Amino acid sequence: MPGRIVIVGANAAGVDAASAARKTDRAAQITLFERESRGAYSRCGLPFVLGGHIPAFENLVVYPPAFYKMMKLDLRLETTVTGIDPKAKTVEAQDKEGRRETVEYDSLILATGSNPLVPPIKGADKEGVYTLKTIEDGKRIDEAIQRSRSKSAVVVGGSFLGLESAVALVERGMKTTVVELLPYLLPKMLDQDMAKEVQEGLERKGMRVIVGHGPDEIIGAGRATGVSVAGEEIPADFVVMGTGVRPNVDLAKQAGLEIGPSRAIKTNARMETSAKGVYAAGDCAEVLHMITHEPIAPLLGTTGVRQGKVAGVNAAGGYAVYPGTLVSAVTRMLDFEVGATGLTEFWAARYGIETAVGRITSKTRADYYPGAEPIKVKIIVEKETRRVVGAQIVGGEEVTQRINALSLAIQKQMTVHELAKADTCYAPPVNETWEPITLAAEMAIRQL
């Protein structure tokens, strides 16, 4: 009898798990339950639709229905899994008409994602306070922009998604203020020095950024009309909460699966949870950090699809291992890109890792080549072993693949000495003769 694989959640991790399972076992019965009304779409693309770069939200849908047919995936939309029983190996599902169903599985994959985390701010339940997690959320914010009279908005939270949302609002002509409780933007991925670069880049384009103060209250009678921050009332026709997300582990908890210190579902290297035959992948799953070996929920699309693939292969009887994460991330904001991989100086210190740091400001093309953009690179090195453990880059172009290069270097335990002498390439329109990441490595060596 062919294996029965059930997947809860048909977004990035879920659908990549389904594809990998299908490639591993052509005969498996694969069922995906999805509470939303669409198959997988790119949540990462939502702010870029809002900003006007992509014509329509529906463009974000990754696969046409024909894909699911071709891959013989039984996609059950608008159907919520209400419970799982790892002992009986069954899930309970309920469709939009309220019909309940019990489905048996041989392998189960939880790809339940994450939910927006809205802190208990007074007035956060008012109308006109939005989160940005689904296409419907995106459409609501789009309408709010169109309806906005004063053309002003506040984004609460200087997270990646918070800033991407704020950038979109600026691009749509909104007077936009970001309010971040912590002393600097993107505190999970950047140190304060590099976060300052980001802040200045955003401010140059007219965004207002307030750090070190959370909102005291979202004001307005029934509907948000502003945010009160450090005694100031900032008017806003609406508020976007960019205060992060939390792994959605309700089902897992209810089924008694082990939840890790990151508040995500604990998994082993094969993405298997504490229950045999039950896998987790994507935002709901906890994995290990490649450097610290500590549990972490990276909450990224890239890590989600990778984990999904590993879970899918294993669920279908194959063998695959997830090697851990460096939480490599990048985005483009207005006229610059920001990316990071591995540990920040701050987080390295938190883990007791003594570090040296190298910083350089260079250009993305030969100095004499028109269009050269500034680029700032920071490299973090473990003092004892001299291996690179982290990197942060803010620059006008070509940041993404530099982060990837450094991610590979970190993964292979490259020392800062090896990096400084690496055989990099150049041509006047596309790089400086001395690659900036090698120069940053040299600066770190001077500190050692």
Place this chain on the structure above:
Amino acid sequence: MPGRIVIVGANAAGVDAASAARKTDRAAQITLFERESRGAYSRCGLPFVLGGHIPAFENLVVYPPAFYKMMKLDLRLETTVTGIDPKAKTVEAQDKEGRRETVEYDSLILATGSNPLVPPIKGADKEGVYTLKTIEDGKRIDEAIQRSRSKSAVVVGGSFLGLESAVALVERGMKTTVVELLPYLLPKMLDQDMAKEVQEGLERKGMRVIVGHGPDEIIGAGRATGVSVAGEEIPADFVVMGTGVRPNVDLAKQAGLEIGPSRAIKTNARMETSAKGVYAAGDCAEVLHMITHEPIAPLLGTTGVRQGKVAGVNAAGGYAVYPGTLVSAVTRMLDFEVGATGLTEFWAARYGIETAVGRITSKTRADYYPGAEPIKVKIIVEKETRRVVGAQIVGGEEVTQRINALSLAIQKQMTVHELAKADTCYAPPVNETWEPITLAAEMAIRQL
């Protein structure tokens, strides 16, 4: 007494050697002899000035005269070193007035570069046949473009510089034909499949490319008026020879220094030649390939400055080692970039390395994000060890740093399995969720 360091050649390798020597020994006497009338300028930039991207040839000059003063470098322009005596530790120099001088040194660095290699083609000595090595060469070709009546030209040689020159001619509105004797373009850096991508990319923009035939003759009475290829007469107002360069080792030979199988000056890991205290760096120097450990003259600006730095540190009494080369190279041509690192499939086979190959065509941004460009990645893997040994990429953007990432991976002996699972980053405007280099790695795994 402070050390006396003499450097022959004040271009990329020579001036970077001088800077490194100065940083190593603040008191050293450092003299640079340069036969041209300028200090270091970017030869790599010449085709891009010709193509109109950079306003003037003089923009390519890297440092103002003040730099040499500040660094206390005695730069002797239009002065040719006519002989060296490694036993007496002296060099003979002659300035443009014919004044001869004998200079003593404690350390000598040969940064004599390379000369254009013009094969014995009938008529190659005609007027209107140019090479592109110096600013003066560039100016001559620029004038030839302006004078050209039929607006047609032929470039002989599908090397990097040959193609960059041909691209510049196309950008200047010339009807341009490239003639390459070997069966495909860029045979040192690409395999035939990837070279075909390059050829098609150039042809799409109107360049004519003839491969597998060398020119029989450059025709014209005194002055070139065309090139005869495989029985066809291709009219041309002028001809550019892009047939490669050869290390300039005249002085080294004359001094009895050992010349290696690559026809460049043999060096050890510290860039020291067979004569104690005599170093070589840049196009004239032979180093080892990181994978094959065979001697090679990489003939690149990036390798030149790295070697110069190592030679400079050692010449000034410091300690530095050159780790070898992967001949990582990249350029931009019209609307695409082409880059490579490590071994091609062809060259791996020549060295007896059995390989598997992975190829993928993907996009440079999320499929739904406007402006996504196609990108083709080829990864070459050693079968026995499964480590990556080479990569070639042709794509619309973001090729350079992918080559750098793969260069780091190769240097750290990353296996194709590790590469396939690497923690890469993504955002819709700057990458696909699945990084193309990891997808190419997966394709290679299927072959294994």
